[in-house]
Amino acid sequence: MDASFNRHLVQSLHQPEFWGYSSWLDIVTKYRRTRLGLIWILVPVAVFVGAIGSVYSRIMGHDPAFYIPYLAIGFTVWRFMVQCTNESASILRGHKSFIMDGRTRLTDYVLRSIAKAFFYFICAVLVIIGALIWSPDMHWPRIFTLALTFPIIVLNMAWWSTCVAVIGSRHADTGEMINTALRFGMLLTPILWVGDRFEAGSAFWWAVHINPAYHLINFVRAPILGQAIDPITIAYLAILSICGWLATIWLYRRYARFVPLWI
Amino acid sequence: MTAFIRARGVGLEVPYYVQPERQGGSWLGTLLSAATARPRRHFATLLDEITFDIEEGDRVALIGSNGAGKTTLLRVLTGAFRPTRGSLDVYGSRQALLNLSLGFNPEGTLHENIYLRATAMGIPAAKVRGLVDSILDFSELGHLANRRLLTLSSGQRMRLGFAISTSVQHDIMLLDEWFGAGDISFVRKARERLVSRVEGSKIVVVASHNTDLAKKLCNRGLVIRQGHVAFLGPIKDALSEYKRISEVDRAARRAAAMAADGEGGGQSSIVGRSD
Numbered sequence: 379m380d381a382s383f384n385r386h387l388v389q390s391l392h393q394p395e396f397w398g399y400s401s402w403l404d405i406v407t408k409y410r411r412t413r414l415g416l417i418w419i420l421v422p423v424a425v426f427v428g429a430i431g432s433v434y435s436r437i438m439g440h441d442p443a444f445y446i447p448y449l450a451i452g453f454t455v456w457r458f459m460v461q462c463t464n465e466s467a468s469i470l471r472g473h474k475s476f477i478m479d480g481r482t483r484l485t486d487y488v489l490r491s492i493a494k495a496f497f498y499f500i501c502a503v504l505v506i507i508g509a510l511i512w513s514p515d516m517h518w519p520r521i522f523t524l525a526l527t528f529p530i531i532v533l534n535m536a537w538w539s540t541c542v543a544v545i546g547s548r549h550a551d552t553g554e555m556i557n558t559a560l561r562f563g564m565l566l567t568p569i570l571w572v573g574d575r576f577e578a579g580s581a582f583w584w585a586v587h588i589n590p591a592y593h594l595i596n597f598v599r600a601p602i603l604g605q606a607i608d609p610i611t612i613a614y615l616a617i618l619s620i621c622g623w624l625a626t627i628w629l630y631r632r633y634a635r636f637v638p639l640w641i
Numbered sequence: 642m643t644a645f646i647r648a649r650g651v652g653l654e655v656p657y658y659v660q661p662e663r664q665g666g667s668w669l670g671t672l673l674s675a676a677t678a679r680p681r682r683h684f685a686t687l688l689d690e691i692t693f694d695i696e697e698g699d700r701v702a703l704i705g706s707n708g709a710g711k712t713t714l715l716r717v718l719t720g721a722f723r724p725t726r727g728s729l730d731v732y733g734s735r736q737a738l739l740n741l742s743l744g745f746n747p748e749g750t751l752h753e754n755i756y757l758r759a760t761a762m763g764i765p766a767a768k769v770r771g772l773v774d775s776i777l778d779f780s781e782l783g784h785l786a787n788r789r790l791l792t793l794s795s796g797q798r799m800r801l802g803f804a805i806s807t808s809v810q811h812d813i814m815l816l817d818e819w820f821g822a823g824d825i826s827f828v829r830k831a832r833e834r835l836v837s838r839v840e841g842s843k844i845v846v847v848a849s850h851n852t853d854l855a856k857k858l859c860n861r862g863l864v865i866r867q868g869h870v871a872f873l874g875p876i877k878d879a880l881s882e883y884k885r886i887s888e889v890d891r892a893a894r895r896a897a898a899m900a901a902d903g904e905g906g907g908q909s910s911i912v913g914r915s916d
Contacts, residue, residue, distance in 0.1 A: 479737045479739060
């Protein structure tokens with residue numbers, strides 16, 4: 379029988395022991411030798427949001443009470459997506475010995491990279507909550523909208539990471555290409571700057587609105603900041619999720635069986 | 642349920658990449674071409690028209706010279722490689738003992754690595770807890786349980802890998818070559834456990850050059866030659882068939898070398914025994 383993305387994903391979710399444990403072990407062992415331990419997961423985000431936030435709010439002319447939470451949410455969601463993507467590009471090659479032993483359910487490895495990024499994200503949420511409490515303009519309980527919005531991000535990362543993993547096992551260029559794209563992507567996506575100031579229909583407006591990362595981030599960010607989600611974003615994400623999922627089903631059925639040969 | 646492996650006309654064709662070769666040139670040219678040359682894609686048929694039935698109770702030795710396709714066939718049987726042609730049906734839980742010391746997290750402790758490898762084998766976490774002590778016991782590494790894995794020697798890692806991989810009894814066991822690392826007492830112990838696991842398994846397939854082990858463990862032999870099944874039958878017949886085939890091949894190679902040498906006056910490039 380051909381490998382089915384949906385069936386494998388469901389099986390993987392039913393047996394979380396391996397991918398859950400191995401991603402946890404990866405994180406724990408990484409920080410074991412350090413003195414501060416798991417606190418190091420928080421430090422880069424907190425420093426970035428604190429330092430860049432206070433400097434850029436002046437440069438951009440925004441009120442820090444708005445800008446720092448804005449940056450904190452955008453940056454952590456962006457970081458989650460980057461970690462999923464980067465990790466996935468080499469995950470199958472990295473698990474060659476498992477795959478060669480006949481564990482060819484590739485979704486296990488993809489979920490492993492998502493689980494790892496998700497753990498980092500959960501830690502970073504503390505920084506967001508900190509920023510929301512600090513800011514006089516914000517209500518921190520709005521963070522709970524994450525429970526509704528974030529699953530959509532995870533859903534999209536599931537198909538996206540699978541595609542990246544399968545293509546990455548065939549072409550070693552994938553990792554490099556994605557690295558390059560993500561480096562510019564951070565600057566091109568409204569994370570450091572606020573995206574809705576362009577006139578609808580202008581070239582800049584299109585440049586912002588064609589970017590899937592903008593919609594994914596905006597979908598999570600707007601409700602926490604107390605804004606309504608743009609209907610365009612909802613429509614865009616609906617189409618993105620469905621098309622991406624269908625494309626992945628096709629890709630997985632067609633190419634997953636070649637992965638052991640490629641690696 | 643009875644375990645069985647049924648292969649019908651199984652073929653495996655794989656792409657492989659070759660760096661184009663450039664003759665002569667300076668060392669700088671060689672370096673540059675190594676950096677810029679694009680590898681070319683070729684296809685190789687590793688297995689062709691493989692048909693056999695392995696029933697419950699069979700202990701099959703895969704016999705063949707280096708590169709004949711033994712490991713590839715094992716990888717097809719583990720499910721890693723999907724056949725490009727034909728059909729393969731495998732019934733029963735499978736455990737492969739192909740690479741014992743891979744798949745560890747070097748920064749994790751022994752304890753953690755046992756969990757990692759055991760859950761990778763699909764053993765539920767609750768069951769792993771009960772296995773940890775016996776695994777540490779068997780590998781004689783109990784006193785190192787909380788040390789990081791990278792502090793272990795390669796022999797110790799192999800012992801741990803062996804202990805984990807053989808901790809559970811499976812229906813079908815797939816083994817690649819007999820391994821020789823570890824000290825004498827451990828090898829003896831490992832051999833005993835392996836024999837008992839082999840006895841407990843419904844089907845065993847082992848790729849081996851070791852004819853003594855093959856005679857001792859197996860009742861059937863599958864001789865592979867250049868990706869084809871050359872013979873399948875009782876182990877003794879299979880071994881003598883393999884011997885005959887290698888002699889034929891050797892003679893053919895010698896003849897080819899003689900022909901290449903022209904008058905045959907030059908020194909022969911074929912060394913008497915090749916495997």
